[in-house]
Amino acid sequence: MEEKGNNSKITLGISSCLLGQEVRFDSSHKHNRYITDSLGEYFQFQAFCPEVAIGLGIPRPAIRLVKVSNDVRVRGVKDPEQDVTDAIKDYSRQAAKLCTELSGYIFKSKSPSCGMERVKIYSEKGDPLDNGPGLYAQGIMQQYPFLPVEEEGRLMDAHLRENFIERVFVYHRWQQYQNTLTPASLVEFHSRHKFTVLAHDEKVYRELGRLVADAGKADLKQLGKNYMSLLMTAMNQLATTKSHTNVLQHIMGFFKDKLSSEDKQELLSVLDDYRLGKLPLIVPVTLIKHYLRLYPDDYIASQYYLNPHPKELMLRNRI
Ligand code: SF4
Known part of the structure; x- marks a missing residue:
């Protein structure tokens, strides 16, 4: 399920239920007013519900992450014969193609599909064993390793919230630069973000300085990738x-x-x-x-x- 809004705002991907869409297994939603009312002033949302997208229906039997040998599967809670692992993985690859314009993604916590981290993983007998990311979210994060991601619950923490939004703006500005990158524009981009990076990670700040000093000599496409990788590594550190x-x-x-x-x-x-x-x-x-x-x-x-x-x-x- 995808839905787009007006084009003048920065676009964030989001789990549909956080917008108030009644798409959960029990036909409910998890409307988050901070996201729609406060962030909605500055961002437009592209909504995805992987479980509805693969045809599970509303309402539907609950599913969960289950460890099977060395693999994590997504199976029915009541009916372990129901296994939607491959369908969710396939959808995650399809949805990733629609995410090229996104500057961030807000995932619904604790979901076996959408959870960003710490989703319970059960044994085949139904005992909690471990935790990890939801399968759909994992696919999106693997396809877009630098994309700023966060969960709705963590957005209630002032430091995590500020960090996420700051990352979104940095990433969005990079999206404007990356397709027409020149040595001069990389130097300009870096120059304007120096104190931002310094506030997050002094070591990476120095590494980026060295990288940009080579802007005229190195392969620019590779340099841009290395720059972005280091930049977002720094931005993921909370400024203190x-x-x-x-x-x-x-x-x-x-x-x-x-x-x-x-x-x-x-x-x-x-x-x-x-x-x-x-x-x-x-x-x-x-x-x-x-x-x-x-x-x-x-x-x-x-x-x-x-x-x-x-x-x-x-x-x-x-x-
Ligand atoms: S958490 Fe994800 S899969 Fe579950 S209802 Fe919300 S959008 Fe759909």
Whole structure:
């Protein structure tokens, strides 16, 4: 089941039941209001229900992951003879062809088809043995290893939510660049994401710098793939209060000599309060942007770190 909305927004794949579609095994839905009401302002959704797509019907008998020898199968809970493993794998390959324009995917947790991770895997006798990804989600993630993915439950965590949306915007910007990549455009893309990467992973930040320095010499297509792989590896690391403080101090270094001693003291005090968890990230970032309006710097102004996603989503108000 696929459904598309208007074309002006970034597109996310999503499990249909999270949009309120009554497609679950018991004809219910798992409508998530944060996704449709808040994220829906900025993203359009392409919905997939793999179990309905393979013809299981609504309602339908429940299925689950079952370990059979070294394989994980998807079988009926009541009728172990029912095995839809191959049908779900086939559908996952078909659906992946429709996902080329997606900039992220929100999966329904705990589903043997859609769960991103930690879905229960049972023994053939029905005892819980282990856990792993749902079979459909696993197929999509294998086809698109860099695609930002998340589950609806984890989106309720402020840090995971901010990280997912930031990854979506980085990935989406890369999608705009990748087809017309030149050494110069790679350097520009990297330059504008430097502080973003630094906030997530200092080691990868240095590796990316070395990679981009070779932009004129290496095979550009391969270089682009290597760049994306490293970039998304970094973005998958949660930025910490310490790493954000480090980045903010770096940025402050670009204009601190222009500040009066009172302004400098105020900024340092706000940074310290953020470091100690007394203020959210939005406060020092807003103050820095204020000083950048007074003392413009083109390089800092170009950094996506200062405007990673729409401020109306208020993602930095709680981290
Ligand atoms: S979790 Fe996936 S398979 Fe299950 S109802 Fe939702 S969209 Fe369909």
